[in-house]
Every structure is written in C-alpha cells, then in structure tokens.
Amino acid sequence: MSSVLVFALAGLGLIGLGLYGLLVQRHLLRKVLAFNVISSGIFLLLAGLARRAPGAEPDPVPQAMVLTGIVVAVAATALALAMMLALRSATGRTRLEDHGDED
Amino acid sequence: MSLLPLAIDLVLALTLLWLAWRALNSPDLFRAVVLFIALGLVLGLVWVRLDAVDIALAEIALGAGVTGALLLAALAKLQPAASQTDELQTAELQTAELQTDQAAVMAPIALRLFIALLLLAFLAGLGFAVWQLWVPAPGLSNLVEARLDESGVAYPVTAVLLNFRGYDTLLELAVLLLALIGVWSLSTAPHLGDEEPEPALAALSRLLAPLMILVAAYLVWVGAYAPGGAFQAGSVLGAAGVLLRLSGWRLSLSATGWPLRLVLVLGVAVFAFIGLAVIGFDQPLLGYPPGWAKPAILAIELAATLSIGAILAALFIGGRP
Amino acid sequence: MPMLLNGADWATALVFVPLLAALACFLVPRAADWLGVLAALLILLATLGLVQDLLSDGPLRVAVGGWGAPLGIDLWADGLSAALLLMTALVGLGVSVYAPGYFAAHPQQQRWFWPLWLLLWTALNGLYLSADLFNLYVMLEVLGLSAAALTALSGSATGLNAAMRYLLVSLLGSAAYLLGVALLYHGYGTVDIALLGQRIEAGAVATTALLVMAAGLLLKTALLPFHFWLPPAHGSAPAPVSALLSALVIKASFYLLLRLWLDLFSGLGGLLAALLPELLGLLGAAAVLWGSVQALRQRRLKLLIAYSTVAQIGYLFLGFPLAGVQAEEVAWRAVLYLALAHGLAKAAMFLSAGNLLQFAGHDRIADLDRAVQRLPLTLTAFVLGGISIMGLPPSGGFVGKWLLLESAFTQGRWGFAIVVLLGGVLAAGYVFKVVGYAFTPTEIAQEGEAVPLRMQWSALLLAFGAILLGFSAPWLWPLLGVGDPFGLPIAEVGAAR
Known part of the structure; x- marks a missing residue:
C-alpha cells in the first residue's frame, strides 16, 4: 500500500518535470526525452494505482494498457527522432523555428 | 510493516525524480541520454516493486533498451552529420547554432518561473484527485479472473492483451508499422551501419544472435503462463537484428523489397486475418471459436514477434533499405 | 428487407477495409493508386450500409470478441458518429481520386501517401465507432502519428518544421487525454463510455479528468489560443494532405470532446x-x-x-x-x-x-x-x-x-x-x-x-x-x-x- 502511494507521487513528479522540460527546453532531442518522462509518469499512475487493493493480485487490465502505452511511446519516439534528423539536414537546426509560416 | 521496504521505495522514487531532472537539464546531450536510459532501468525496478513484472520487462527492453538505442543512434547522426558536409558550411552552421543556442537553449527565466508555478498548481490539483482515489478498488481483476478459462491462456495480462482487449493490441501493432512507414517517408533520413564491422563484434554477434532468437522464442511461449509475450520477445529479436547488422550482416538485395515488407506487415496481417476469419464461423469480430483461442493466440503472437523484431531493427537502422 | 450484411459487419468493414488496404498499398506500391480508390469506394459503401442500418434499426453496439464492456471493448454507432463517418467517406473519396493526379509529379511522396492516409482513415473510422476510452486513446495516437507524417511528406524545411511541432503537440494532447483515462478507470472501474456515464459522480476525480482530457483535445482541435500549430501545418503540407487535416483530422478530436461532454461530464452539474x-x-x-x-x-x-x-x-x-x-x-x-x-x-x-x-x-x-x-x-x-x-x-x-x-x-x-x-x-x-x-x-x-x-x-x-x-x-x-x-x-x- 505505502509503496503504491510513494510511486504514485513519483509519477506525479515525473509528469511535472516532463511538462516543464517540454515547455522550457528548446532542443528537440530534449523535448523527445521530456515527452518520454511524461509518459512514464502517466504509466506509473495508471498501473501503479492498480495495486491499491491490499494483498490481492494487481489488476491486469491497466497493466495491459501500460504495455500498449509503452509500445506506442517507442513508436512515437522513433518517428519524432527521425523527423528531428530530417529537419536538421534540411535546415541545420535542431530547434523549432517560431515564424516558419511565411516563406 | 517493516520500515526497510518503505525506505527502499523512497530511495527508488527519489532516484527516479533526480534522474529525470538531470536527464532533462544536463547541458551535455550524451549525458542526458545516458541518464534517461538509467531512468528506464530504475523504472524497471519500480515495476518489479509494484508486482508488474510484464511492465518491468517491457520497460527495460523497450523503454530503456530500444528507446535508448534510438536516442543514441539519433545523437550519433546529429554529430557527424555536420563534419561530413562541406567544411565551410559546417563552420557557419556551427557558429550559427552556438550563437542561437546560448540565447535560446531555454525559455527566458521569467517565463520559466511562470511555467513552474502553473505546473505546481496543476500538480497540486492532480495530487488531490489521486488522493481522492485512495479507496481500494479491485478494478476488473475479478472479472478477468472469472473468464480467464475462456481466454485460451493462463496468464491474465496476456489474456487481456491478446483476447479481452485484443482490438487495442491489433492497433498497437499498426502503430509500430505506422511509425516505420513514417520514418521511411522522410526522404532525408540518413543511413547508419554502413561502416566496416568490428571483427570482435562480428564474432560476438554470431554467438549472441542465435541465443537471442532462442530467448525470443521462449518469451513468446512463456507469455501464455507467466510474464513475457510478443512485445518483449520482439524487442529481443530486434536487438538480435541490430547486432547482426552492426557485425556486417546484410539482407541480400533481393530480400529488401517485398519479402522484407511482408515480414514487417505479417503481425498486423495475421491478427486482422484471424480476427475477420472467425466471423465466418459465426463468431463476433476477433472472437475466437471455443477451443481455438490458444492456437489462434499463439499464431498471432509468433507473427507479431517476427514483425515487431523486424520493425524495431528497421527503426534503429533508420534509412530505407 | 433481409440484408446479407448487418450493422456490425458494416462497422467492422469501416475499420478493416482501410487497415488492410494500407497494408496492401505498403506491400505493392505500384498498385496503390487503384487499391486506394477501390478502398475509398468500399468505405463509402460500408458507410451507406451502416447509415441504412441505423435508420432502420436504431443505434448499434458491437461487443468486439464477444466479451462486452467492461471486460472487452465495445463499438458504438449513433447519429453523431454516422454523420461524421459520412463526411469522412465523402471527403476521403474525393481526396483519394484527387491524389494520384497531384502526386504524379512526386512519385516518392505518392508511395508513402497511400499507406499513411489509409492508416489515418482507419483511425478516423475507428475513433467514430469506439465506445471505449482507452481504445480511443490508441486511435488518437494512430491519428496523430499518421497526420504528422503526412504533414512532413512535402520534405520542405517549412513543412518539416510544422510537422515536428504538430507531432509534439499531438503527443502532448494524447498524453493529457490518457491521464484523464487513468483517473476515470481507477475512479469508476471501467473505460466504457456508457458504463462510465452511469457511474460517474461529481467530485475531484471527475473534474480533474474533465480538465486534462479537455485540455488535450482542445490542443489537438486547435481552438484559440491552441491554434498556433495549425496554420503552418495546414499551409505547408501537400494540398491533398491539407484537405484531410483541415476537413477531417481536427473534427475527430472535436467529436471526442463533444462525446465526452455529452455522455460523461455535462450532467455532473x-x-x-x-x-x-x-x-x-x-x-x-x-x-x-x-x-x-x-x-x-x-x-x-x-x-x-x-x-x-x-x-x-x-x-x-x-x-x-x-x-x-x-x-x-x-x-x-x-x-x-x-x-x-x-x-x-x-x-x-x-x-x-x-x-x-x-x-x-x-x-x-x-x-x-x-x-x-x-x-x-x-x-x-x-x-x-x-x-x-x-x-x-x-x-x-x-x-x-x-x-x-x-x-x-x-x-x-x-x-x-x-x-x-x-x-x-x-x-x-x-x-x-x-x-x-x-x-x-x-x-x-x-x-x-x-x-x-x-x-x-x-x-x-x-x-x-x-x-x-x-x-x-x-x-x-x-x-x-x-x-x-x-x-x-x-x-x-x-x-x-
């Protein structure tokens, strides 16, 4: 029970740190890292809370959901990194340009 | 309750937060990625503490392993990409990047403070909601338990993934394939792995690769009874593929066309085919006929493992074949 | 009139025709043009079949795998879903007929356009037909990744910049939505919208879930002030992709927000x-x-x-x-x-x-x-x-x-x-x-x-x-x-x- 509480709080912390990183950091690789940290925090909440019932086996449904979530996060990371590299080779930048809509 | 487990949990949780903070704020990108991989490994331990061994395996194999490898590969491509292009242009690029980087690595301090305050308010609200949830609830575990016998597997998580919520898993396989199609559609994605293989690595890979394929097969098989399954097995298979590639092994040209693409789509295709074929036997969509659940799930998992392994290896290698 | 195919079959076809067509176009790029148009025609047919079924027999609920909520995933179709499916089928057919002409000058883009667009279509149809909050999360991710990849298809610097921003925005939006799903599941023990509608109660859990899910979906729908990513993305993508993004993709997250509001949150007071x-x-x-x-x-x-x-x-x-x-x-x-x-x-x-x-x-x-x-x-x-x-x-x-x-x-x-x-x-x-x-x-x-x-x-x-x-x-x-x-x-x- 208590470990669930500790890790739920840690999950909250990861969500907060990740959001901060995503909003504040400019390098795209760091934004991708931040997105992964946010996801990990959400997964900790989603599957961690499944352990609330003392003694019983953990609820398998949120566990399966987290497994799905991890795979989706890996896929998204792969696409984001490839896009970052393509942007880099097209523009030499690894940051987003703010006023890129007027050519 | 003794205090020792609580102390271990506290240490693990604080390590998580510290690693996350350092990974996101370290000035050196390489260090940031390494810290992030460490974060994934510690998360794996946390999942073990939470009795979620499946997630622990997936976190270590996919979250830390595959994601880490992808990040390191991307970092490797970011750095030499500059040195290979025209010298003069590179110098210009680098100075431009340095100048802008110093001004704009991060948002200005006032904005950062504002964001931090907003986030703290948000976390407080979220924390309150989580606190409200603090009533033990069985969730759906009783229902899963009650119908486990009909699912064709003896392990609840696999039953949820491949049967009760198989529709999600089918789409999740599609997401992986989609990511690869997206990566390949970026015409500029550079290649990696064209360098000369290391002799020592080559020898090691020849030894390791068959072993990893065996481990993958075991993981698929054991998923019916215990933690394991297609996604964990697929990532081991993918790692074997990457090792073989790094040690100089190449698909023959004739195999990089449709035969490779066939392996890539096999998981989704077999899953979708079985899911639709059962309708012909008066079953609902994705509803296996009684007695057929076990072989159907095994066939789907084997196809999925092959595809996942191939997709992950292809994602790591990056450029189109 | 006895029908050969019933509502559940039409709903199944709406998800699986674009999915299988995407695989086929990926496998055999040379045949992609006619495969894509054929799939578009079949999807329109299935949509009309579903509409006909809904008009004669009322709303449709399909238990995927036969398990039924809350253990399994249910599909649900009513007038709201049918109207959006119909729009998607018509616009989708128009764009599919248009695309071969547009991409004739860019064969490399055309090769990837088809599988990405058909996967996007799978996600749109799947989203309009799903009654399961977590399944909807997976659909949102398929939608977001395929839309971002399509935006990048032009390969221009502007296009890549816009696509990268779009991808990050989309991922953040889905993450916020998933956080809401986690809260609702642990609060009420199900992710089925209908069951949740019966069980949900006013309180901190529902309020927080509403706020994070709404924030995530507003970000994806690009309601002011979250619109910043939209003009560069829709303005720099290849024209058929711009049409899909503007006409269809933002409607999907709006639909989901509307659905959640109508079925879960509006009654909470x-x-x-x-x-x-x-x-x-x-x-x-x-x-x-x-x-x-x-x-x-x-x-x-x-x-x-x-x-x-x-x-x-x-x-x-x-x-x-x-x-x-x-x-x-x-x-x-x-x-x-x-x-x-x-x-x-x-x-x-x-x-x-x-x-x-x-x-x-x-x-x-x-x-x-x-x-x-x-x-x-x-x-x-x-x-x-x-x-x-x-x-x-x-x-x-x-x-x-x-x-x-x-x-x-x-x-x-x-x-x-x-x-x-x-x-x-x-x-x-x-x-x-x-x-x-x-x-x-x-x-x-x-x-x-x-x-x-x-x-x-x-x-x-x-x-x-x-x-x-x-x-x-x-x-x-x-x-x-x-x-x-x-x-x-x-x-x-x-x-x-």
Whole structure:
C-alpha cells in the first residue's frame, strides 16, 4: 500500500518535470526525452494505482494498457527522432523555428 | 510493516525524480541520454516493486533498451552529420547554432518561473484527485479472473492483451508499422551501419544472435503462463537484428523489397486475418471459436514477434533499405 | 428487407477495409493508386450500409470478441458518429481520386501517401465507432502519428518544421487525454463510455479528468489560443494532405470532446459544468474573429485557407454555451451541420488551392493572374466552397449558421449572434479577395502547367456536396437523431439492442 502511494507521487513528479522540460527546453532531442518522462509518469499512475487493493493480485487490465502505452511511446519516439534528423539536414537546426509560416 | 521496504521505495522514487531532472537539464546531450536510459532501468525496478513484472520487462527492453538505442543512434547522426558536409558550411552552421543556442537553449527565466508555478498548481490539483482515489478498488481483476478459462491462456495480462482487449493490441501493432512507414517517408533520413564491422563484434554477434532468437522464442511461449509475450520477445529479436547488422550482416538485395515488407506487415496481417476469419464461423469480430483461442493466440503472437523484431531493427537502422 | 450484411459487419468493414488496404498499398506500391480508390469506394459503401442500418434499426453496439464492456471493448454507432463517418467517406473519396493526379509529379511522396492516409482513415473510422476510452486513446495516437507524417511528406524545411511541432503537440494532447483515462478507470472501474456515464459522480476525480482530457483535445482541435500549430501545418503540407487535416483530422478530436461532454461530464452539474461551456464559447467567438482577420491579411492562398479553418473551428465551440438551456438539440445540430459543411467546403478549397499551385507553381494570391479564365472549374469549386464557409444560402454552412442564430436569438445571446454574422462578413471578405485577384491580370503574364481533370472535378464535386448539404435536411435530420446523441446520456438508450 505505502509503496503504491510513494510511486504514485513519483509519477506525479515525473509528469511535472516532463511538462516543464517540454515547455522550457528548446532542443528537440530534449523535448523527445521530456515527452518520454511524461509518459512514464502517466504509466506509473495508471498501473501503479492498480495495486491499491491490499494483498490481492494487481489488476491486469491497466497493466495491459501500460504495455500498449509503452509500445506506442517507442513508436512515437522513433518517428519524432527521425523527423528531428530530417529537419536538421534540411535546415541545420535542431530547434523549432517560431515564424516558419511565411516563406 | 517493516520500515526497510518503505525506505527502499523512497530511495527508488527519489532516484527516479533526480534522474529525470538531470536527464532533462544536463547541458551535455550524451549525458542526458545516458541518464534517461538509467531512468528506464530504475523504472524497471519500480515495476518489479509494484508486482508488474510484464511492465518491468517491457520497460527495460523497450523503454530503456530500444528507446535508448534510438536516442543514441539519433545523437550519433546529429554529430557527424555536420563534419561530413562541406567544411565551410559546417563552420557557419556551427557558429550559427552556438550563437542561437546560448540565447535560446531555454525559455527566458521569467517565463520559466511562470511555467513552474502553473505546473505546481496543476500538480497540486492532480495530487488531490489521486488522493481522492485512495479507496481500494479491485478494478476488473475479478472479472478477468472469472473468464480467464475462456481466454485460451493462463496468464491474465496476456489474456487481456491478446483476447479481452485484443482490438487495442491489433492497433498497437499498426502503430509500430505506422511509425516505420513514417520514418521511411522522410526522404532525408540518413543511413547508419554502413561502416566496416568490428571483427570482435562480428564474432560476438554470431554467438549472441542465435541465443537471442532462442530467448525470443521462449518469451513468446512463456507469455501464455507467466510474464513475457510478443512485445518483449520482439524487442529481443530486434536487438538480435541490430547486432547482426552492426557485425556486417546484410539482407541480400533481393530480400529488401517485398519479402522484407511482408515480414514487417505479417503481425498486423495475421491478427486482422484471424480476427475477420472467425466471423465466418459465426463468431463476433476477433472472437475466437471455443477451443481455438490458444492456437489462434499463439499464431498471432509468433507473427507479431517476427514483425515487431523486424520493425524495431528497421527503426534503429533508420534509412530505407 | 433481409440484408446479407448487418450493422456490425458494416462497422467492422469501416475499420478493416482501410487497415488492410494500407497494408496492401505498403506491400505493392505500384498498385496503390487503384487499391486506394477501390478502398475509398468500399468505405463509402460500408458507410451507406451502416447509415441504412441505423435508420432502420436504431443505434448499434458491437461487443468486439464477444466479451462486452467492461471486460472487452465495445463499438458504438449513433447519429453523431454516422454523420461524421459520412463526411469522412465523402471527403476521403474525393481526396483519394484527387491524389494520384497531384502526386504524379512526386512519385516518392505518392508511395508513402497511400499507406499513411489509409492508416489515418482507419483511425478516423475507428475513433467514430469506439465506445471505449482507452481504445480511443490508441486511435488518437494512430491519428496523430499518421497526420504528422503526412504533414512532413512535402520534405520542405517549412513543412518539416510544422510537422515536428504538430507531432509534439499531438503527443502532448494524447498524453493529457490518457491521464484523464487513468483517473476515470481507477475512479469508476471501467473505460466504457456508457458504463462510465452511469457511474460517474461529481467530485475531484471527475473534474480533474474533465480538465486534462479537455485540455488535450482542445490542443489537438486547435481552438484559440491552441491554434498556433495549425496554420503552418495546414499551409505547408501537400494540398491533398491539407484537405484531410483541415476537413477531417481536427473534427475527430472535436467529436471526442463533444462525446465526452455529452455522455460523461455535462450532467455532473456544479460550478465547472456551468463555467466551462461559457469559456469555450468565448474562446470560440474569439477564434472566429481573430482567425478571419488573420485570413484577410494573408498573402499566400493556402495560409489564408488555413486561418479560415482557425475561424471555422471557433463556430463549433459556440454550441457549448448555446446548448445550455432548452435549445440544446438545435445548437448541437447546428454545430454538426457546420462541421459537416466545413469538412466538404474546406476540402474543396484546399484541393482548388492545390490545382492553382500546380498550375502556376506558387500560391501567391496577388499573382493569380486571370485564373478564372484558365481554370474555371477550379475557381468555381473555390467559390462554391467559399459560399458555404460564408454561410450563404442554400449551402450547408447556411443551414448551420441559421440554426445557430436561431438558438442564439431564442436565448437572447445577442453577442454570439453578432459574432456569427460578423464572421460571415469577414469570410466574404477573404473569399472575394481571392476571387478578385483571380480576375485580375498581372503585369507579366504567367505561364501555366496543365491540371488533370480528375483534380478539377474532385474539388468541384466536393464543393457541390457542401452546397447540396443545405438541401439534405429532410434526410440528415432523422439520422442525427438516431440514438438521441444530444439528449439523454447514452447509457439510458444503450439497451436499445
């Protein structure tokens, strides 16, 4: 029970740190890292809370959901990194340009 | 309750937060990625503490392993990409990047403070909601338990993934394939792995690769009874593929066309085919006929493992074949 | 009449036809053109089959795998889902016919366009048919990843920048949504929307879930002030992709928000349930005005159309405050009409812009140089689409705005009525700005490339669709009522079958 509480709080912390990183950091690789940290925090909440019932086996449904979530996060990371590299080779930048809509 | 487990949990949780903070704020990108991989490994331990061994395996194999490898590969491509292009242009690029980087690595301090305050308010609200949830609830575990016998597997998580919520898993396989199609559609994605293989690595890979394929097969098989399954097995298979590639092994040209693409789509295709074929036997969509659940799930998992392994290896290698 | 295929079969086809076609196009790129158009025709057929089934037998619930909620995943189709599926099928067919012409000059893009677009279509149809919050999360991710990859397809620096931003925004939006799903699952032990509708109670859990899910979906729908990512993405993608993004993709996250609001959160009462609709209405009104003014200021055609989308998204959110009291039904039906009309009209306008781009090699509005004489079909399509966007009779946009005004008048919400009218005037301004330049010769006459007829006709037929929608009320009205999506929570009518 208590470990669930500790890790739920840690999950909250990861969500907060990740959001901060995503909003504040400019390098795209760091934004991708931040997105992964946010996801990990959400997964900790989603599957961690499944352990609330003392003694019983953990609820398998949120566990399966987290497994799905991890795979989706890996896929998204792969696409984001490839896009970052393509942007880099097209523009030499690894940051987003703010006023890129007027050519 | 003794205090020792609580102390271990506290240490693990604080390590998580510290690693996350350092990974996101370290000035050196390489260090940031390494810290992030460490974060994934510690998360794996946390999942073990939470009795979620499946997630622990997936976190270590996919979250830390595959994601880490992808990040390191991307970092490797970011750095030499500059040195290979025209010298003069590179110098210009680098100075431009340095100048802008110093001004704009991060948002200005006032904005950062504002964001931090907003986030703290948000976390407080979220924390309150989580606190409200603090009533033990069985969730759906009783229902899963009650119908486990009909699912064709003896392990609840696999039953949820491949049967009760198989529709999600089918789409999740599609997401992986989609990511690869997206990566390949970026015409500029550079290649990696064209360098000369290391002799020592080559020898090691020849030894390791068959072993990893065996481990993958075991993981698929054991998923019916215990933690394991297609996604964990697929990532081991993918790692074997990457090792073989790094040690100089190449698909023959004739195999990089449709035969490779066939392996890539096999998981989704077999899953979708079985899911639709059962309708012909008066079953609902994705509803296996009684007695057929076990072989159907095994066939789907084997196809999925092959595809996942191939997709992950292809994602790591990056450029189109 | 005994049917060979029932509603569940049509629903299955709507997800699996695009999925399998995506795999086939990936496997055999050479056959992708006709495979894609064939799939589009089959999807339209399946949509019509489903609509027919809903009209005769009422709303549809399918238990995937036979397990049933809460253990398994259920599909659910009612009038709201059917209307959006129909729009998706029509726009999807139009774009699929258009694409081979557009991409003939870019074979490398065409090769990846088909599997990505068909996976996007899988996600759209799957999303409109799902009754399961976690399954909807997976659909949202398929949607977001495929949309971002399609945006990057042009390979230009602007396009890649826009696609990268779009991808990050989309991932953040899905993450916020998933956080809400986690809270709801642990609060109420299910992710099925109908069951949740029965179990949900006012309190911190529901409020927090509502806030994070709404924030994530608003980000994806690009309601002001979350619109920042939209104009560069929709403006720089290849024209058929812009049409898909503007006409279809943002509607999916709007639909999900609307569905959650109607079935889960609107009945909770309390301060938040009273304030949130007003806030969304205000943001919507601001989006209508700001987006329209920005559209007027643009010098490039595709960016003008993209800012027009920012404005049109605003109208959809006027439904939230206006549906508040008794006029509920009318306001939501108005919003749905506007969403459908915008889908058809905006697709026609982006495809027209693609024709002009292909013709002249640029999309600078000031240099359109007598395009009216040289591409009459395309300009007709643009103007007809524009008429629906302005809300002139007899278009679908007119019906939507008329209903919205009626709802605003009966409740004495004059402010919203003025915004609706003003938005129409501004829209007339930016549409006629384009038309004016299309009649004007430039100093140096421009050379033009030939534009295939299939590209001109697909744009024109979609524009006709937007106009014809104005006459469709007798037929569309009963469809919208199937399953009473805007009335009682679906749980209470869910037992219909």
